[in-house]
Amino acid sequence: MNLIGYLLMVSGWLLVLASLFLLAGLGERFAFVVAGLLVELLGLTLIALRYRSLQRGPE
Amino acid sequence: MTPDLCLVCILLIPLAATGLALIHQGLGRSRSAAHAMLATLCSLAIAAIVFVLIGSSWMGFSGGLAHTLHLAGKSIDWLGAEPLFATSLTSNLTHGLYPAFVLAFGIFAAGLASLIPISAGTDRWRLAAICATSALFAAIIFPLFAHWIWSNGWLTQLTPLFGLPAFADLGGAAVLNVLGGFAALSVAWILGPRQGKYADRIATAIPGHNIVQVLFGCILALIGWIGLDCAAAILFYRVTYTQILLTVINAVLSASAGCLAAVITTQLRYRKPDSSLSANGWIAGLVAGSAGCGLLSPLATIFIGLVAGALVSLLVETLELRLFIDDPGGAISVHLGAGLWGILAFGLFAPAPGPRSALILAQLIGIATLLGVMFPLIHVLHRLLNKLIPFRVDADGDWQGMDIRELGAGAYPEFVVHADEFVPR
Numbered sequence: 001m002n003l004i005g006y007l008l009m010v011s012g013w014l015l016v017l018a019s020l021f022l023l024a025g026l027g028e029r030f031a032f033v034v035a036g037l038l039v040e041l042l043g044l045t046l047i048a049l050r051y052r053s054l055q056r057g058p059e
Numbered sequence: 060m061t062p063d064l065c066l067v068c069i070l071l072i073p074l075a076a077t078g079l080a081l082i083h084q085g086l087g088r089s090r091s092a093a094h095a096m097l098a099t100l101c102s103l104a105i106a107a108i109v110f111v112l113i114g115s116s117w118m119g120f121s122g123g124l125a126h127t128l129h130l131a132g133k134s135i136d137w138l139g140a141e142p143l144f145a146t147s148l149t150s151n152l153t154h155g156l157y158p159a160f161v162l163a164f165g166i167f168a169a170g171l172a173s174l175i176p177i178s179a180g181t182d183r184w185r186l187a188a189i190c191a192t193s194a195l196f197a198a199i200i201f202p203l204f205a206h207w208i209w210s211n212g213w214l215t216q217l218t219p220l221f222g223l224p225a226f227a228d229l230g231g232a233a234v235l236n237v238l239g240g241f242a243a244l245s246v247a248w249i250l251g252p253r254q255g256k257y258a259d260r261i262a263t264a265i266p267g268h269n270i271v272q273v274l275f276g277c278i279l280a281l282i283g284w285i286g287l288d289c290a291a292a293i294l295f296y297r298v299t300y301t302q303i304l305l306t307v308i309n310a311v312l313s314a315s316a317g318c319l320a321a322v323i324t325t326q327l328r329y330r331k332p333d334s335s336l337s338a339n340g341w342i343a344g345l346v347a348g349s350a351g352c353g354l355l356s357p358l359a360t361i362f363i364g365l366v367a368g369a370l371v372s373l374l375v376e377t378l379e380l381r382l383f384i385d386d387p388g389g390a391i392s393v394h395l396g397a398g399l400w401g402i403l404a405f406g407l408f409a410p411a412p413g414p415r416s417a418l419i420l421a422q423l424i425g426i427a428t429l430l431g432v433m434f435p436l437i438h439v440l441h442r443l444l445n446k447l448i449p450f451r452v453d454a455d456g457d458w459q460g461m462d463i464r465e466l467g468a469g470a471y472p473e474f475v476v477h478a479d480e481f482v483p484r
Binding site: 013040057 | 221248251252257382383384417424426427431
Protein backbone atom coordinates (compact mmCIF):
# COMPACT_ATOMS: atom_id res chain seq x y z
CA MET A 1 0.00 0.00 0.00
CA ASN A 2 2.92 2.31 0.72
CA LEU A 3 4.37 1.69 -2.73
CA ILE A 4 1.03 2.45 -4.35
CA GLY A 5 0.88 5.64 -2.33
CA TYR A 6 4.30 6.77 -3.57
CA LEU A 7 3.44 5.85 -7.15
CA LEU A 8 0.21 7.82 -6.96
CA MET A 9 2.05 10.88 -5.64
CA VAL A 10 4.61 10.77 -8.43
CA SER A 11 1.88 10.06 -11.00
CA GLY A 12 -0.05 13.10 -9.83
CA TRP A 13 3.00 15.27 -10.40
CA LEU A 14 3.55 13.77 -13.86
CA LEU A 15 -0.07 14.66 -14.64
CA VAL A 16 0.65 18.25 -13.60
CA LEU A 17 3.81 18.34 -15.70
CA ALA A 18 2.05 16.80 -18.71
CA SER A 19 -0.69 19.42 -18.54
CA LEU A 20 1.95 22.18 -18.73
CA PHE A 21 3.63 20.68 -21.80
CA LEU A 22 0.57 19.44 -23.66
CA LEU A 23 -2.22 21.91 -22.91
CA ALA A 24 -2.38 25.60 -23.71
CA GLY A 25 -5.67 26.90 -22.25
CA LEU A 26 -5.66 28.23 -18.68
CA GLY A 27 -8.91 26.43 -17.79
CA GLU A 28 -7.73 23.07 -19.12
CA ARG A 29 -4.42 23.38 -17.34
CA PHE A 30 -6.15 24.38 -14.12
CA ALA A 31 -8.40 21.31 -14.26
CA PHE A 32 -5.49 18.95 -14.88
CA VAL A 33 -3.31 20.49 -12.19
CA VAL A 34 -6.15 20.16 -9.66
CA ALA A 35 -6.70 16.55 -10.81
CA GLY A 36 -2.96 15.88 -10.37
CA LEU A 37 -3.06 17.35 -6.87
CA LEU A 38 -6.03 15.15 -5.98
CA VAL A 39 -4.14 12.06 -7.17
CA GLU A 40 -1.19 13.12 -4.99
CA LEU A 41 -3.47 13.61 -1.99
CA LEU A 42 -4.93 10.16 -2.60
CA GLY A 43 -1.41 8.73 -2.46
CA LEU A 44 -0.64 10.60 0.76
CA THR A 45 -3.91 9.42 2.27
CA LEU A 46 -3.08 5.79 1.43
CA ILE A 47 0.28 6.05 3.17
CA ALA A 48 -1.35 7.76 6.19
CA LEU A 49 -4.04 5.05 6.43
CA ARG A 50 -1.43 2.32 6.17
CA TYR A 51 0.50 3.91 9.05
CA ARG A 52 -2.66 4.32 11.12
CA SER A 53 -3.68 0.71 10.65
CA LEU A 54 -0.21 -0.40 11.75
CA GLN A 55 -0.41 1.70 14.90
CA ARG A 56 -3.91 0.64 15.84
CA GLY A 57 -3.20 -3.05 15.32
CA PRO A 58 -5.90 -5.66 14.61
CA GLU A 59 -9.41 -4.78 15.77
CA MET B 60 20.25 45.06 -3.24
CA THR B 61 21.14 46.86 0.00
CA PRO B 62 24.16 44.86 1.24
CA ASP B 63 24.35 46.25 4.78
CA LEU B 64 20.68 45.70 5.46
CA CYS B 65 20.81 42.25 3.92
CA LEU B 66 23.76 41.29 6.13
CA VAL B 67 21.94 42.46 9.27
CA CYS B 68 18.87 40.45 8.27
CA ILE B 69 20.95 37.31 7.65
CA LEU B 70 22.57 37.72 11.07
CA LEU B 71 19.13 37.70 12.70
CA ILE B 72 18.20 34.27 11.27
CA PRO B 73 19.96 32.21 14.03
CA LEU B 74 17.43 33.69 16.46
CA ALA B 75 14.70 31.82 14.56
CA ALA B 76 16.66 28.60 15.10
CA THR B 77 17.07 29.46 18.80
CA GLY B 78 13.34 30.07 19.08
CA LEU B 79 12.43 26.78 17.40
CA ALA B 80 14.95 24.94 19.58
CA LEU B 81 13.44 26.37 22.78
CA ILE B 82 9.96 25.50 21.53
CA HIS B 83 10.64 21.89 20.70
CA GLN B 84 12.69 21.15 23.81
CA GLY B 85 10.07 22.85 25.99
CA LEU B 86 7.30 20.80 24.42
CA GLY B 87 9.22 17.56 25.01
CA ARG B 88 9.84 15.76 28.27
CA SER B 89 12.33 17.10 30.84
CA ARG B 90 14.36 13.88 30.57
CA SER B 91 15.15 14.64 26.90
CA ALA B 92 15.71 18.41 27.15
CA ALA B 93 19.51 18.47 26.93
CA HIS B 94 19.39 15.96 24.09
CA ALA B 95 16.96 18.15 22.15
CA MET B 96 19.18 21.23 22.52
CA LEU B 97 22.35 19.33 21.62
CA ALA B 98 20.56 17.82 18.64
CA THR B 99 19.68 21.34 17.49
CA LEU B 100 23.29 22.49 17.76
CA CYS B 101 24.59 19.40 15.95
CA SER B 102 21.95 19.78 13.26
CA LEU B 103 22.90 23.43 12.66
CA ALA B 104 26.61 22.58 12.66
CA ILE B 105 26.30 19.70 10.23
CA ALA B 106 23.90 21.58 7.96
CA ALA B 107 26.33 24.53 7.79
CA ILE B 108 29.35 22.40 6.88
CA VAL B 109 27.53 20.13 4.42
CA PHE B 110 25.75 23.03 2.76
CA VAL B 111 29.02 24.89 2.14
CA LEU B 112 30.82 21.76 0.91
CA ILE B 113 28.07 20.28 -1.29
CA GLY B 114 24.66 21.96 -1.05
CA SER B 115 25.73 25.43 -2.17
CA SER B 116 27.00 23.95 -5.42
CA TRP B 117 23.60 22.44 -6.22
CA MET B 118 21.60 25.41 -5.00
CA GLY B 119 23.66 27.82 -7.06
CA PHE B 120 22.42 31.37 -7.51
CA SER B 121 20.56 33.41 -10.06
CA GLY B 122 22.89 34.03 -13.00
CA GLY B 123 25.26 31.23 -11.96
CA LEU B 124 26.04 27.91 -13.60
CA ALA B 125 23.25 25.33 -13.84
CA HIS B 126 22.38 21.93 -15.33
CA THR B 127 19.59 22.11 -17.89
CA LEU B 128 17.33 19.42 -19.26
CA HIS B 129 16.04 19.80 -22.82
CA LEU B 130 12.48 18.56 -23.09
CA ALA B 131 9.97 19.22 -25.88
CA GLY B 132 12.02 22.13 -27.16
CA LYS B 133 12.25 23.78 -23.74
CA SER B 134 15.33 24.19 -21.57
CA ILE B 135 14.52 23.27 -17.98
CA ASP B 136 16.97 24.53 -15.38
CA TRP B 137 16.85 21.87 -12.67
CA LEU B 138 20.10 21.91 -10.66
CA GLY B 139 22.90 24.31 -9.83
CA ALA B 140 26.32 23.50 -11.25
CA GLU B 141 28.65 25.71 -9.23
CA PRO B 142 31.99 24.16 -8.15
CA LEU B 143 31.91 22.03 -5.00
CA PHE B 144 33.29 23.30 -1.67
CA ALA B 145 32.29 26.91 -2.51
CA THR B 146 35.61 27.43 -4.29
CA SER B 147 34.05 29.91 -6.73
CA LEU B 148 33.75 32.43 -3.89
CA THR B 149 37.47 33.15 -4.02
CA SER B 150 38.36 32.12 -7.56
CA ASN B 151 35.52 33.70 -9.56
CA LEU B 152 34.48 37.19 -8.51
CA THR B 153 32.49 38.10 -11.64
CA HIS B 154 29.19 38.16 -9.75
CA GLY B 155 30.45 40.44 -6.97
CA LEU B 156 29.13 39.93 -3.47
CA TYR B 157 25.88 38.22 -4.47
CA PRO B 158 27.08 34.56 -4.35
CA ALA B 159 28.63 35.17 -0.92
CA PHE B 160 25.34 36.59 0.38
CA VAL B 161 23.40 33.63 -1.03
CA LEU B 162 25.88 31.24 0.59
CA ALA B 163 25.66 32.98 3.98
CA PHE B 164 21.87 32.98 3.78
CA GLY B 165 21.81 29.34 2.65
CA ILE B 166 23.92 28.19 5.60
CA PHE B 167 21.36 29.53 8.09
CA ALA B 168 18.32 28.63 6.00
CA ALA B 169 19.44 25.02 5.50
CA GLY B 170 20.19 24.76 9.22
CA LEU B 171 16.83 26.20 10.20
CA ALA B 172 14.92 23.86 7.89
CA SER B 173 16.93 20.80 8.96
CA LEU B 174 16.04 21.26 12.62
CA ILE B 175 12.27 21.33 12.03
CA PRO B 176 11.97 17.49 12.04
CA ILE B 177 13.68 17.31 15.47
CA SER B 178 10.46 18.66 16.88
CA ALA B 179 8.49 15.67 15.55
CA GLY B 180 11.08 13.17 16.74
CA THR B 181 11.54 14.58 20.25
CA ASP B 182 12.03 12.01 23.05
CA ARG B 183 12.86 9.06 20.77
CA TRP B 184 15.07 10.07 17.82
CA ARG B 185 18.74 9.10 18.17
CA LEU B 186 21.40 11.80 17.89
CA ALA B 187 23.41 9.96 15.22
CA ALA B 188 20.31 9.63 13.06
CA ILE B 189 19.47 13.33 13.54
CA CYS B 190 22.96 14.26 12.36
CA ALA B 191 22.75 11.98 9.33
CA THR B 192 19.32 13.34 8.41
CA SER B 193 20.54 16.92 8.69
CA ALA B 194 23.46 16.13 6.40
CA LEU B 195 21.09 14.61 3.85
CA PHE B 196 18.78 17.59 4.08
CA ALA B 197 21.54 20.19 3.63
CA ALA B 198 23.29 18.24 0.87
CA ILE B 199 20.40 17.18 -1.35
CA ILE B 200 16.86 18.08 -0.34
CA PHE B 201 17.17 21.77 0.51
CA PRO B 202 19.55 22.76 -2.34
CA LEU B 203 17.47 20.99 -4.97
CA PHE B 204 14.22 22.76 -4.15
CA ALA B 205 15.93 26.06 -3.24
CA HIS B 206 17.46 26.06 -6.73
CA TRP B 207 14.06 25.63 -8.34
CA ILE B 208 12.61 28.59 -6.42
CA TRP B 209 15.44 30.96 -5.58
CA SER B 210 18.18 30.36 -8.14
CA ASN B 211 16.29 30.86 -11.37
CA GLY B 212 15.22 27.21 -11.51
CA TRP B 213 12.27 25.91 -13.54
CA LEU B 214 9.57 26.98 -11.05
CA THR B 215 10.64 30.61 -11.40
CA GLN B 216 10.77 30.26 -15.18
CA LEU B 217 7.12 29.32 -15.62
CA THR B 218 6.62 32.54 -17.64
CA PRO B 219 9.14 31.87 -20.43
CA LEU B 220 8.49 28.13 -20.37
CA PHE B 221 4.70 27.94 -20.11
CA GLY B 222 3.34 31.50 -20.15
CA LEU B 223 2.33 31.41 -16.47
CA PRO B 224 3.38 33.68 -13.59
CA ALA B 225 6.42 32.45 -11.65
CA PHE B 226 5.91 30.42 -8.49
CA ALA B 227 6.67 32.80 -5.62
CA ASP B 228 7.92 32.17 -2.11
CA LEU B 229 9.36 35.37 -0.73
CA GLY B 230 10.20 34.28 2.80
CA GLY B 231 10.69 30.53 2.59
CA ALA B 232 7.26 29.09 3.40
CA ALA B 233 7.86 26.39 0.78
CA VAL B 234 11.64 26.10 0.70
CA LEU B 235 12.15 25.98 4.45
CA ASN B 236 8.89 25.22 6.16
CA VAL B 237 7.02 22.85 3.88
CA LEU B 238 10.21 20.89 3.16
CA GLY B 239 10.99 20.78 6.89
CA GLY B 240 7.38 19.85 7.63
CA PHE B 241 7.49 16.97 5.14
CA ALA B 242 10.73 15.79 6.70
CA ALA B 243 9.00 15.96 10.11
CA LEU B 244 6.07 13.89 8.83
CA SER B 245 8.42 11.31 7.38
CA VAL B 246 10.40 11.12 10.63
CA ALA B 247 7.21 10.80 12.72
CA TRP B 248 6.02 7.94 10.51
CA ILE B 249 9.35 6.12 10.66
CA LEU B 250 9.79 6.56 14.42
CA GLY B 251 6.24 5.78 15.45
CA PRO B 252 4.71 7.21 18.63
CA ARG B 253 6.42 7.47 22.01
CA GLN B 254 5.85 4.53 24.32
CA GLY B 255 2.66 5.00 26.27
CA LYS B 256 1.26 7.60 23.89
CA TYR B 257 -1.44 5.31 22.54
CA ALA B 258 -1.99 2.84 25.33
CA ASP B 259 -5.19 0.88 24.58
CA ARG B 260 -5.57 2.86 21.33
CA ILE B 261 -6.43 6.03 23.22
CA ALA B 262 -4.19 9.07 22.86
CA THR B 263 -2.57 10.04 26.16
CA ALA B 264 -1.61 13.66 26.69
CA ILE B 265 2.12 14.04 27.35
CA PRO B 266 2.43 17.74 28.24
CA GLY B 267 5.55 19.74 27.50
CA HIS B 268 7.88 20.24 30.45
CA ASN B 269 8.63 23.96 30.17
CA ILE B 270 5.99 26.17 28.60
CA VAL B 271 7.79 29.35 29.68
CA GLN B 272 10.70 28.51 27.41
CA VAL B 273 8.26 27.68 24.63
CA LEU B 274 6.66 31.11 24.84
CA PHE B 275 10.04 32.84 25.11
CA GLY B 276 11.08 30.89 22.03
CA CYS B 277 8.13 32.42 20.17
CA ILE B 278 9.46 35.94 20.76
CA LEU B 279 12.95 34.97 19.61
CA ALA B 280 11.48 33.24 16.57
CA LEU B 281 9.66 36.44 15.60
CA ILE B 282 12.92 38.41 15.47
CA GLY B 283 14.63 35.63 13.56
CA TRP B 284 11.72 35.29 11.15
CA ILE B 285 11.77 39.00 10.37
CA GLY B 286 15.43 38.59 9.43
CA LEU B 287 14.69 35.49 7.40
CA ASP B 288 11.79 37.02 5.47
CA CYS B 289 13.65 40.27 4.77
CA ALA B 290 16.89 38.57 3.75
CA ALA B 291 15.14 36.17 1.35
CA ALA B 292 12.98 38.93 -0.13
CA ILE B 293 16.02 41.20 -0.65
CA LEU B 294 18.24 38.47 -2.11
CA PHE B 295 15.81 36.62 -4.35
CA TYR B 296 13.06 39.15 -5.17
CA ARG B 297 14.99 42.45 -5.05
CA VAL B 298 12.24 44.10 -2.99
CA THR B 299 12.24 47.86 -2.42
CA TYR B 300 12.92 49.54 0.92
CA THR B 301 9.18 50.11 1.41
CA GLN B 302 8.53 46.42 0.82
CA ILE B 303 11.20 45.53 3.38
CA LEU B 304 9.34 47.61 5.98
CA LEU B 305 6.08 45.97 4.88
CA THR B 306 7.77 42.59 5.41
CA VAL B 307 8.56 43.53 9.03
CA ILE B 308 5.00 44.78 9.63
CA ASN B 309 3.46 41.70 8.01
CA ALA B 310 5.61 39.30 10.05
CA VAL B 311 4.38 40.86 13.29
CA LEU B 312 0.78 40.94 12.09
CA SER B 313 0.69 37.35 10.87
CA ALA B 314 2.25 36.03 14.08
CA SER B 315 -0.15 38.08 16.20
CA ALA B 316 -3.19 36.96 14.20
CA GLY B 317 -2.06 33.33 14.31
CA CYS B 318 -1.57 33.41 18.07
CA LEU B 319 -4.90 35.13 18.75
CA ALA B 320 -6.74 32.72 16.45
CA ALA B 321 -5.24 29.78 18.33
CA VAL B 322 -6.13 31.35 21.70
CA ILE B 323 -9.73 31.87 20.59
CA THR B 324 -10.02 28.44 18.95
CA THR B 325 -8.73 26.63 22.03
CA GLN B 326 -10.88 28.81 24.31
CA LEU B 327 -13.94 27.79 22.32
CA ARG B 328 -13.01 24.12 22.11
CA TYR B 329 -11.56 23.49 25.58
CA ARG B 330 -13.00 26.46 27.54
CA LYS B 331 -9.48 27.69 28.35
CA PRO B 332 -6.72 28.96 26.06
CA ASP B 333 -4.04 26.34 25.51
CA SER B 334 -0.58 27.87 25.80
CA SER B 335 1.28 25.27 23.72
CA LEU B 336 -1.25 25.43 20.89
CA SER B 337 -1.21 29.23 21.08
CA ALA B 338 2.58 29.16 20.74
CA ASN B 339 2.12 26.89 17.72
CA GLY B 340 -0.42 29.38 16.36
CA TRP B 341 2.17 32.16 16.66
CA ILE B 342 4.73 30.20 14.64
CA ALA B 343 2.06 29.05 12.17
CA GLY B 344 1.20 32.71 11.55
CA LEU B 345 4.86 33.49 10.87
CA VAL B 346 5.15 30.52 8.52
CA ALA B 347 1.99 31.27 6.54
CA GLY B 348 2.77 34.99 6.31
CA SER B 349 6.29 34.41 5.02
CA ALA B 350 5.22 33.22 1.55
CA GLY B 351 4.11 36.67 0.48
CA CYS B 352 5.68 38.81 3.20
CA GLY B 353 6.71 41.88 1.19
CA LEU B 354 3.89 41.90 -1.34
CA LEU B 355 0.68 41.29 0.61
CA SER B 356 -1.41 43.99 2.24
CA PRO B 357 -1.55 44.06 6.06
CA LEU B 358 -5.26 43.17 5.95
CA ALA B 359 -4.65 40.09 3.82
CA THR B 360 -1.77 39.11 6.11
CA ILE B 361 -3.99 39.32 9.19
CA PHE B 362 -6.54 37.06 7.50
CA ILE B 363 -3.81 34.59 6.50
CA GLY B 364 -2.50 34.55 10.08
CA LEU B 365 -5.98 34.02 11.52
CA VAL B 366 -6.64 31.04 9.26
CA ALA B 367 -3.19 29.59 10.01
CA GLY B 368 -3.73 29.86 13.77
CA ALA B 369 -7.16 28.22 13.64
CA LEU B 370 -5.93 25.58 11.18
CA VAL B 371 -2.99 24.55 13.31
CA SER B 372 -5.16 23.87 16.38
CA LEU B 373 -7.41 21.59 14.32
CA LEU B 374 -4.53 19.88 12.52
CA VAL B 375 -2.69 19.05 15.76
CA GLU B 376 -5.82 17.33 17.04
CA THR B 377 -6.50 15.49 13.77
CA LEU B 378 -2.94 14.18 13.45
CA GLU B 379 -2.78 13.08 17.08
CA LEU B 380 -6.24 11.59 17.55
CA ARG B 381 -7.27 10.37 14.11
CA LEU B 382 -4.02 9.56 12.31
CA PHE B 383 -2.05 8.35 15.36
CA ILE B 384 0.90 10.60 14.48
CA ASP B 385 2.85 11.54 17.60
CA ASP B 386 4.37 14.98 16.91
CA PRO B 387 5.32 16.43 20.34
CA GLY B 388 6.27 19.87 19.00
CA GLY B 389 3.51 20.20 16.43
CA ALA B 390 6.04 20.64 13.61
CA ILE B 391 3.91 18.94 10.98
CA SER B 392 0.86 21.10 11.62
CA VAL B 393 2.85 24.31 12.04
CA HIS B 394 5.41 24.08 9.25
CA LEU B 395 3.67 21.82 6.75
CA GLY B 396 0.02 22.80 7.27
CA ALA B 397 0.54 26.53 7.65
CA GLY B 398 3.26 26.57 4.99
CA LEU B 399 0.96 25.04 2.36
CA TRP B 400 -1.79 27.48 3.34
CA GLY B 401 0.64 30.40 3.01
CA ILE B 402 1.71 29.33 -0.49
CA LEU B 403 -1.90 29.02 -1.62
CA ALA B 404 -2.84 32.30 0.07
CA PHE B 405 -0.19 34.10 -1.95
CA GLY B 406 -2.06 33.08 -5.09
CA LEU B 407 -5.35 34.25 -3.60
CA PHE B 408 -4.27 37.64 -2.23
CA ALA B 409 -1.04 38.84 -3.89
CA PRO B 410 -1.27 41.54 -6.58
CA ALA B 411 -1.79 39.62 -9.84
CA PRO B 412 -0.17 40.95 -13.04
CA GLY B 413 -2.65 38.97 -15.19
CA PRO B 414 -5.64 36.75 -14.43
CA ARG B 415 -5.94 35.73 -10.77
CA SER B 416 -6.45 32.08 -11.77
CA ALA B 417 -3.02 32.04 -13.49
CA LEU B 418 -1.33 33.13 -10.25
CA ILE B 419 -3.24 30.51 -8.25
CA LEU B 420 -2.29 27.90 -10.87
CA ALA B 421 1.41 28.77 -10.52
CA GLN B 422 1.18 28.33 -6.74
CA LEU B 423 -0.69 25.03 -7.17
CA ILE B 424 2.07 23.77 -9.47
CA GLY B 425 4.57 24.52 -6.68
CA ILE B 426 2.43 22.67 -4.13
CA ALA B 427 2.06 19.71 -6.51
CA THR B 428 5.83 19.60 -6.93
CA LEU B 429 6.36 19.61 -3.18
CA LEU B 430 3.84 16.81 -2.73
CA GLY B 431 4.66 14.73 -5.78
CA VAL B 432 8.46 15.03 -5.95
CA MET B 433 9.91 16.33 -2.72
CA PHE B 434 7.89 14.31 -0.21
CA PRO B 435 8.47 10.92 -1.90
CA LEU B 436 12.16 11.81 -2.25
CA ILE B 437 12.43 12.79 1.42
CA HIS B 438 10.55 9.74 2.68
CA VAL B 439 12.46 7.24 0.52
CA LEU B 440 15.82 8.77 1.53
CA HIS B 441 14.81 8.70 5.21
CA ARG B 442 13.73 5.08 4.99
CA LEU B 443 17.03 4.11 3.36
CA LEU B 444 18.94 6.05 6.01
CA ASN B 445 16.91 4.30 8.72
CA LYS B 446 18.25 0.97 7.43
CA LEU B 447 21.83 2.23 7.83
CA ILE B 448 21.43 4.21 11.07
CA PRO B 449 18.32 3.18 13.00
CA PHE B 450 16.33 6.30 13.88
CA ARG B 451 14.56 5.07 16.99
CA VAL B 452 16.15 4.60 20.39
CA ASP B 453 15.55 1.20 22.00
CA ALA B 454 12.65 0.54 24.36
CA ASP B 455 14.70 1.16 27.53
CA GLY B 456 15.92 4.49 26.21
CA ASP B 457 12.37 5.53 25.48
CA TRP B 458 11.48 5.35 29.17
CA GLN B 459 14.84 6.34 30.54
CA GLY B 460 14.90 9.55 28.53
CA MET B 461 17.28 10.56 25.77
CA ASP B 462 19.48 12.60 28.15
CA ILE B 463 20.55 9.65 30.29
CA ARG B 464 20.49 7.17 27.41
CA GLU B 465 22.55 9.11 24.89
CA LEU B 466 24.33 11.83 26.86
CA GLY B 467 24.81 10.12 30.22
CA ALA B 468 23.47 13.06 32.24
CA GLY B 469 20.17 14.84 32.59
CA ALA B 470 19.39 18.48 31.81
CA TYR B 471 18.07 19.12 35.33
CA PRO B 472 20.18 17.00 37.71
CA GLU B 473 18.79 18.67 40.83
CA PHE B 474 15.25 17.52 40.03
CA VAL B 475 13.88 14.60 42.02
CA VAL B 476 13.39 11.74 39.59
CA HIS B 477 10.73 9.22 40.42
CA ALA B 478 11.93 5.64 40.15
CA ASP B 479 8.71 4.46 38.54
CA GLU B 480 9.48 6.56 35.49
CA PHE B 481 12.19 4.07 34.57
CA VAL B 482 10.01 1.01 34.89
CA PRO B 483 8.67 -0.15 31.51
CA ARG B 484 4.88 -0.11 31.59
